[in-house]
Amino acid sequence: MEITFEHVTHSYNVNSPTASLGLDDVSMTIKDKKFTAIVGQTGSGKSTLVRHINALLKPTSGTILVGDRKITSETNNKNLKSLRKNIGMVFQFPESQLFEDTVQKDIMFGPMNFGASAREAKAAAKKMIKLVGLDESYLEKSPFDLSGGQMRRVAIAGVLASDPETIILDEPTAGLDPVGRFEIMNLFKNLQLKGKTIILITHNMDDVANFADEMAVIHSGKLVATGLPKDVFNQQDLLKEDLLSLPKSAEFARELSSQGFHFDKLPITITALGKEIKQQLGD
Amino acid sequence: MDKIILGRYLPGDSLLYHLDPRGKFLLTFYFVGIVFLANNGASYAFLLAFVIFAVYLSKINFGFFIKGLRPVFWLILFTVALQLLFTPSNNPIWHWGIFTFSKDGLVIAGYIFMRFVLIIFISTLLTLTTTPIEISDSIESILKPLKKVNFPVTQVALMLSIALRFVPLLVDETTKIMDAQRARGVDFGEGGLIKRIKSFVPILIPLFVSSFSIAYDLAIAMESRGYKDGEGRSKYRVLKWEKRDTLTILFMLGLTVILLFLRSY
């Protein structure tokens, strides 16, 4: 599903002295079956932006098109299930959404809400628990007896179980150790390669460089850049104004270029950087 | 959650913000008490004039107080309707079965309505201009005499202030969990009563779990910072009673005297 924002503005606490602008006239398109990263400082409006896609928030003005579904300020709170079924959302620290007494029941919760039969939901739970890297024996355990990292995986399985076409991730790896982070990011990349649309909110520019096809930069509720990561990370104005930081490889290349080395475009991954260095050293 | 004004603090700067919270706290209760002394048009008008004056002094937008009425709107409407229809009278304007509509009923309903407005306005005024921690400080200070009977006043006060401190955090947590479950297909406003109650289980359990985890972490953090049992602690927050606080009390007493003159016996 392609997702389009047309002049979307969202203000919090309208008509109150504490009113604030969460989104300011955002227009953008999130391409179908691509991996799109959304970056920006804390409080820039990234989370507000993605909550409009499944109508958890509605725009104050403007329109969001999700496939052929239209969301405006007038959108009714009823009949949103068909929309939400197709949009899986992994929140920050998603383990806090677990509530059932077994892992299996918790994973089944989403699919059953969206109309799956108990049999279908059970089958989904079995499939998903393996997908997130845990074995079937976990299905009968209480989610509250698991470690933090395992709870995270169960929560992710619970979101994936409804088989959504689009998956929105709000810093899904925050607080995990590096191995866990790597496994979870690869899981989502593989889902994309199998035909899902992935939208990732992150502060980790290396993840953007390594996994994303497209990226968008948000600052103070405004969209300030979109495009391919290798192009966006080379927009000097963004870096100068501190709206964006660089992946490690690009940063290293920039430092190297102070003596001898020259990069037409900063490489953003280690592989690309290594290749450039080898070439410049005459290999 | 953003719409409820009752019990919320609004940062600001005016005389009412600077008054000693103990004075404000006690006077608010005192005012609620003397509202019941009013029994005719003149006395209600006088109290209303005072409340409007206090609102003016606070420099807070009047709209906030109107909003404060909203959550109790139905309660007010119900009570007023009850008075309108059930006040017994010798010369009713309209009478049908158990219902009576009369001039007396109209007047009493008007008074009841005034009482609600006055009490809600004045208590909204207290919470808008006083931080929760100041209110908890006042309670501690007012309860101090109970220490003599071994009531753990300081511990209770710390408990209260920590509880207040974590309310906004739990509100955020609730919003987040609700969003997460809505994204998983829960519809909170759908179906019959049982279904609706059931739909809150996926919120309440995570909320309990996270409250316990906050409590556990906080207890460890407090112990690591040397909190033992509340004994032998000194206090950083101090309340200072100033001349203007005494003047406010005197002003309120004067007000009471005028009120006693205005009411009919």
Place this chain on the structure above:
Amino acid sequence: MEKIISIKNLTYTYPDSKTPAINDLSLDIYKNEWLSIVGKNGSGKSTLTKLIDGLIEADSGTIVIDGEVINEENIWDARTKIGIIFQNPDHQFVGATVEDDVAFGLENQGMPREQMVKEIDRALDLVKMSDFKTRDPQSLSGGQKQRVAIAGVLATKPQIVIMDESTSMLDPDGRKKVLDLVQKLRQEQDLTIISITHDIEETELSQRIVVINDGKIVQAGTPSSIYDIGPHLTKFGLEEPFSSQLVQTLRNSVKLPEGYLNEEELKEQLWKLHSSM
């Protein structure tokens, strides 16, 4: 070097577990050093912190802090020498405002108010949060809350600061500010820093890394000696450093010296190769 903490043959098993979380562990920590403790989730790192601060009691073994063997009587004194910054900024903020939170530890010591006022100003100044003195925690970012937590700890003038994954929930900007601050304070205030972490950049700031697995120390040494094992670092819950990953892609065609190179050293080597072309 003077020892500030000396742990000998420490063992601890959680009541509901069969295998010990800390298993016959011995470790000396020196004054003013920055020590990183790393290991996978569940390796026993956080248990060790709680044991050092006496928040849980060991089954056997001894802990000596600043020359004194810790027991039930002197644990409260020992605690005044140790400050801990925990992981979740929201779960350790006790006060209703920044100043009240910094005051908490001082109130526990029964410090007179006039002195508290001075100490709070000093501590907030050290962490550059003086402008936020009367703010409530809700209006602060995660990084700012952690700086307040550090001020709260500094106000009581500890000798040891333990950071228990205290930057793991922060955004990169908040994390950098907290780490820069701790680095600066270690030097200025003569503090000993013990940081429990998964963050490779955080370990680069330390003088020594101790790797814990199944409640035991399996490796210890300077950062470069630990980083030398390259890709195997993931077994310890650490990511391979950037420079080491880059060296691997270059090694077969670019001539680089053996062993671990940090980013600065690698840059120097590459510049040298470039200029000699």
